[in-house]
Amino acid sequence: MKKSYSELLDKELLSFVDPNTGMLSVAHSSMIDCPICETSSLRQRELFIKRGYRFVLCAGCGLIFSNPSIHNEANRALYDQAPSIKCWSEILQTQDQRGKDLCLYSSLIALTSKLVKHNAPRCLDISMRAGLAAGLFKKRGWKSDFYDFSKYTRELGKRKLPRVRFYDSFDSIVKAKNTYDVVVSMEAMEHFANPSFFMENVSKILAKGGIFCGFVSNVESMLVRVMGSEAPLFDGLYQKFFFHTGSLKALFKEFNFIPKNFKTFIPALEKTEKFFNRMLPERLSAFSRADMAKIFRVIKESDTLGYKLLFVAKKLK
Numbered sequence: 001m002k003k004s005y006s007e008l009l010d011k012e013l014l015s016f017v018d019p020n021t022g023m024l025s026v027a028h029s030s031m032i033d034c035p036i037c038e039t040s041s042l043r044q045r046e047l048f049i050k051r052g053y054r055f056v057l058c059a060g061c062g063l064i065f066s067n068p069s070i071h072n073e074a075n076r077a078l079y080d081q082a083p084s085i086k087c088w089s090e091i092l093q094t095q096d097q098r099g100k101d102l103c104l105y106s107s108l109i110a111l112t113s114k115l116v117k118h119n120a121p122r123c124l125d126i127s128m129r130a131g132l133a134a135g136l137f138k139k140r141g142w143k144s145d146f147y148d149f150s151k152y153t154r155e156l157g158k159r160k161l162p163r164v165r166f167y168d169s170f171d172s173i174v175k176a177k178n179t180y181d182v183v184v185s186m187e188a189m190e191h192f193a194n195p196s197f198f199m200e201n202v203s204k205i206l207a208k209g210g211i212f213c214g215f216v217s218n219v220e221s222m223l224v225r226v227m228g229s230e231a232p233l234f235d236g237l238y239q240k241f242f243f244h245t246g247s248l249k250a251l252f253k254e255f256n257f258i259p260k261n262f263k264t265f266i267p268a269l270e271k272t273e274k275f276f277n278r279m280l281p282e283r284l285s286a287f288s289r290a291d292m293a294k295i296f297r298v299i300k301e302s303d304t305l306g307y308k309l310l311f312v313a314k315k316l317k
C-alpha cells in the first residue's frame with residue numbers, strides 16, 4: 001500500500017510542475033511572505049529543491065515552508081479528489097496505524113485533561129482520522145465534534161460516529177465562535193493554505209482559556225537529520241509548512257496562546273524502530289540493533305529529535 005501511495009503522490013506532484021522549467025508551475029503558485037511573521041520572501045533562505053518544489057527557511061521565525069506556494073483553490077480540490085489522498089486515508093485506517101494514532105491521542109488527552117476546567121468540555125477534532133479523537137472524547141463523557149479535511153475520511157467518520165456532529169468544511173467551523181474548550185489538530189495545521197489563517201480561526205472558536213493541542217511532524221527530528229531533503233514529509237504540495245518548537249512558539253505568540261507543553265519523544269511510541277525501518281530501510285541496514293538502540297536513547301534523552309512534535313497551548317484572551 002505504501003508503494004502505491006508514493007507512486008500516486010509522485011504523479012500528482014509532477015502534474016503541477018512546468019515541463020519547460022522543471023519547477024512548480026507559475027499558473028498554480030505564487031511567492032509568499034512568511035505566513036507567521038511576514039518576513040519578506042526576499043529574506044527567506046533557499047534550503048533545497050525537491051521534485052521541482054522549492055523549500056525555504058524564514059530568517060524571522062524559523063518556519064520552513066514551500067515557496068512558491070501552491071494556490072489554495074488547487075490545493076483544496078486535491079483533498080477531495082486526489083487518488084493519493086484516498087490511498088493515504090486508507091493507510092490511516094489500517095490496524096497498525098490506528099493503534100499508533102490511539103497511543104498518540106492517549107498521550108495528548110492525558111496532558112490536556114489536567115488543564116481542562118469543566119467536567120464535560122466541548123471538543124473539536126480536526127484530522128484525517130475519521131473522528132478517532134472525537135470517539136475517544138465521547139468515551140470519557142466529553143462532548144466532541146469533528147472535521148476531517150479529506151472527503152473520504154469525513155464520510156467514513158460519519159458512518160462510524162453517527163451521533164457525533166461533523167463539519168463539512170473549515171469555513172463552517174469558523175461560525176462557531178467561543179464554542180470549544182479543546183481543539184485538537186492531528187497533523188492538520190501544516191496542510192492548510194496558511195497556518196496563521198488556521199490559528200486565527202482556532203482562536204475564534206475556542207472559549208477564553210481554551211486549549212489548542214495536537215501533533216505536527218517535527219522538522220528537527222532524527223529522521224529529517226538522517227534523510228535531509230529526502231525525508232518523506234517534504235512534498236510541498238500537501239504538506240507545506242514544517243514546524244519545530246521555535247516556529248510553533250512564534251505562531252502561538254502571534255495569536256495570544258501560551259505554550260504549556262512540547263514533547264517529541266512519546267513514551268507510548270517507544271517501538272518506533274519499525275517506522276524508521278519502513279521509511280529508510282537501505283540506510284538503516286547499515287545500523288546494527290545496538291546502533292538503533294543508541295539512536296533511540298539519544299531521541300529519548302534529547303526530547304527534540306522524535307519524529308512527531310506534540311504541543312499543548314492555552315488561549316489567553
Ligand SMILES: [Zn+2]
Binds near residue numbers: 034
Ligand atoms: Zn517567519
